[in-house]
Amino acid sequence: MKVLFFTGKGGVGKSTLAAAAAWQLSRQYRVLAVSLDPAHNLGDVFGVTVGNGGTRVSPRLHLREVDLRKLARDYLERETKVLAESYHYLRVLNLDNYFSILKYSPGIEEYALLTSIERTLREEDGYDYLVFDTPPTGLTLRFLALPQVTMTWIERLTAIRRQILDKRHTIQKIRGGAKEWEANREIRLEYDESGDDILKRLRLLADNYKVLIRRLQGEECGVVTVFNPDLLSLRESERLITGLRELKLPLVLLIANKVTAENRALADRIAGELQRLASGAAVASVALNPAFTLGGDTPLYEIPEDLTVHFGGGGEDHV
């Protein structure tokens, strides 16, 4: 299964091109297009309303829109439940519901976003291609960086945790076997690595993230950057490309969107500059049709080229 992320500055046409690529791919492969952008418009491109469970546009093309707010809420509710169970005695005093304040923790949306990508990668194995339409650059880079930042923290915390357990073990050995009052589970300290809840949770998280990082940096994954022939778009794309390189995420294609006869020269120059920065990633160009009228027959964009050739799977028999 191949995974594509469509990135770029807000308004450059990520969703449109993600939709176009998903559509072109779906002529040959089973494709799932997922919109992670809070301003969902993947459905608008196809002229459908995407429901909760996703929508089937054609037999081989599925659409899904991720509700970040709901994801964040679900995640925190789950955590709150574990917390309330750990502190179950509070229920006697009817104080357990105070943990519900956690629902408003900031910074959780990126995590929810990442969790959603992780789950999609893990669970959706019935597709050949996953196409993600991402939110604007800032948030995208932050959540793509999240697994690696988190891994560093998890490694450090695990090291400290193991040291704590090691010390407890030493203490335990010198003091001798559990005394009678220690037999009570509430007081006895865990010193065995396989029995410590915190270490178990840390290990579980580390495993999940390792798998995710491996997949994101692997052969099967690619990032597509969409840009317009203008200066702001160039600068933001440069930041994006540098950011992606730091994260070791593979950039597979640059797309110059909204190219007209007037700005073609500028578009080519920007594309050249970005291509140099991205050490030779392929470039495609999409023309904006000046003859477009709302409700008319002429399409807004002309996508002459088959984008799928850049995604590896196309091969010689693509349409």
Next chain:
Amino acid sequence: MGTAQREGLVALTCLEAQELENIFALLLLGSFVGLPAPPGFLAVELLPYMEREIQVLHRRAEDAGDMLAEIAGTLGID
């Protein structure tokens, strides 16, 4: 060996272990006192299991004024 001697032997290790627990809690929940903290969700993820660590953190904060005396006591310095 008597209980008292054994306790004497482990006292320093006990202190070390507690300090480590203190550091662990501080790293994870440091955002509450203005330290740069790990991604928020990591703290949320581990919070349910942190009862003891938070207790240690709390106690350490209370005893902070007299840490030198405590260490001197543990090391047997008069």
